[in-house]
Amino acid sequence: MRLRHKPWAEDKLNEFPQYAIGNPEFYKGKWTTAFEKEQPLHIEIGSGKGRFITEMAKAHPDINYIGIEVYKSVIVSALDQLIEVDLPNVKLLNIDASDLGKFFEKNDVDRIYLNFSDPWPKTRHEKRRLTYKTFLDIYKHILKDNGEIHFKTDNQNLFEYSLMSFSLYGLLLKFISLDLHNSGFEGNIMTEYEEKFSNRGNRIYRCEVKY
Amino acid sequence: MRLRHKPWAEDKLNEFPQYAIGNPEFYKGKWTTAFEKEQPLHIEIGSGKGRFITEMAKAHPDINYIGIEVYKSVIVSALDQLIEVDLPNVKLLNIDASDLGKFFEKNDVDRIYLNFSDPWPKTRHEKRRLTYKTFLDIYKHILKDNGEIHFKTDNQNLFEYSLMSFSLYGLLLKFISLDLHNSGFEGNIMTEYEEKFSNRGNRIYRCEVKY
Numbered sequence: 467m468r469l470r471h472k473p474w475a476e477d478k479l480n481e482f483p484q485y486a487i488g489n490p491e492f493y494k495g496k497w498t499t500a501f502e503k504e505q506p507l508h509i510e511i512g513s514g515k516g517r518f519i520t521e522m523a524k525a526h527p528d529i530n531y532i533g534i535e536v537y538k539s540v541i542v543s544a545l546d547q548l549i550e551v552d553l554p555n556v557k558l559l560n561i562d563a564s565d566l567g568k569f570f571e572k573n574d575v576d577r578i579y580l581n582f583s584d585p586w587p588k589t590r591h592e593k594r595r596l597t598y599k600t601f602l603d604i605y606k607h608i609l610k611d612n613g614e615i616h617f618k619t620d621n622q623n624l625f626e627y628s629l630m631s632f633s634l635y636g637l638l639l640k641f642i643s644l645d646l647h648n649s650g651f652e653g654n655i656m657t658e659y660e661e662k663f664s665n666r667g668n669r670i671y672r673c674e675v676k677y
Numbered sequence: 678m679r680l681r682h683k684p685w686a687e688d689k690l691n692e693f694p695q696y697a698i699g700n701p702e703f704y705k706g707k708w709t710t711a712f713e714k715e716q717p718l719h720i721e722i723g724s725g726k727g728r729f730i731t732e733m734a735k736a737h738p739d740i741n742y743i744g745i746e747v748y749k750s751v752i753v754s755a756l757d758q759l760i761e762v763d764l765p766n767v768k769l770l771n772i773d774a775s776d777l778g779k780f781f782e783k784n785d786v787d788r789i790y791l792n793f794s795d796p797w798p799k800t801r802h803e804k805r806r807l808t809y810k811t812f813l814d815i816y817k818h819i820l821k822d823n824g825e826i827h828f829k830t831d832n833q834n835l836f837e838y839s840l841m842s843f844s845l846y847g848l849l850l851k852f853i854s855l856d857l858h859n860s861g862f863e864g865n866i867m868t869e870y871e872e873k874f875s876n877r878g879n880r881i882y883r884c885e886v887k888y
Binding site: 622625626629630633634638639640641642643644645671 | 833836837840841844845849850851852853854855856882
């Protein structure tokens with residue numbers, strides 16, 4: 467997505483620590499204490515403007531959610547949504563995915579969502595793809611045993627790459643749809659990007675894999 | 678495919694034992710002796726009218742091929758092609774895939790091709806799909822260690838099902854294309870069915886998995 471620089475974004479995030487966690491190192495190993503209720507934790511890596519994570523939080527009050535987004539100028543849009551609706555079961559976190567291991571411990575997370583991750587199409591950028599093996603290591607490190615990754619994208623090459631990467635890593639492919647919006651899959655919550663690109667006729671690919 | 682009954686098919690197969698192997702039990706554990714040259718053996722299960730297997734045999738004279746087809750009235754069309762071109766490295770076999778273990782031993786086969794297999798879309802027919810676990814057992818039993826299955830289809834549901842079945846079985850996904858004819862993949866040899874259905878705009882899915 468194109469980024470518009472918002473110099474005031476950092477101040478705004480600091481202004482709302484009840485939504486945008488400013489001290490994630492404090493919660494390492496005890497993330498349930500950041501929420502009202504002790505219930506499973508699902509995180510979205512690359513949560514963008516936050517539509518997916520806030521809609522999921524509304525639809526599933528029995529799950530705690532954290533939306534993780536590296537760009538301050540993007541995550542503030544998600545913050546605006548939380549300021550408006552005040553959901554008790556969703557928080558935002560402005561960190562880089564490669565730093566997840568600093569702020570989460572084994573068993574902290576029940577499920578990871580990857581939605582329309584940057585495809586990094588050049589071979590020399592393979593290591594930046596969020597389904598590259600070093601990221602799968604990090605996810606393993608913070609997920610519970612049998613924890614799951616739920617991944618969707620409209621990028622065919624990224625999806626092909628990711629299926630091979632998951633297989634090579636030994637993950638179990640529990641579910642796959644090669645055309646999500648024509649599959650009868652229920653309960654799909656669209657991201658901003660998903661709505662835009664599926665309206666242009668792009669297929670959406672989706673899979674669930676288990677450690 | 679629609680089957681036209683050809684009552685003379687059996688006689689014709691018996692007439693050409695140099696192409697259509699009539700005594701497969703004899704070759705169990707020594708399939709190289711059925712061919713002129715001792716070289717790797719690739720088999721196609723469901724070879725239909727034989728275009729794929731004969732074109733592969735022409736393109737790869739360093740590989741021996743067996744086209745396996747359960748329908749006599751279909752495999753005679755493949756026989757006609759062999760009568761015409763006399764390829765030393767391809768044979769035909771009129772058996773049911775579930776009987777493969779009767780005629781092949783461990784290490785007999787280097788690679789298995791599954792092309793446009795019957796999707797058997799009803800759940801109660803799952804066991805008939807050639808990528809169901811009991812077939813994966815049979816393939817394991819006759820393949821060399823690290824032997825491969827190369828699978829292509831235009832049937833989205835069968836492809837999704839098969840990827841999950843392969844994963845659950847513990848096979849490694851080495852290669853995948855979700856749109857073979859637009860992928861830059863080189864050396865693809867089309868089946869009769871593939872040409873017809875891709876001309877109608879159907880996507881072709883392809884993968885390679887390894888035991």
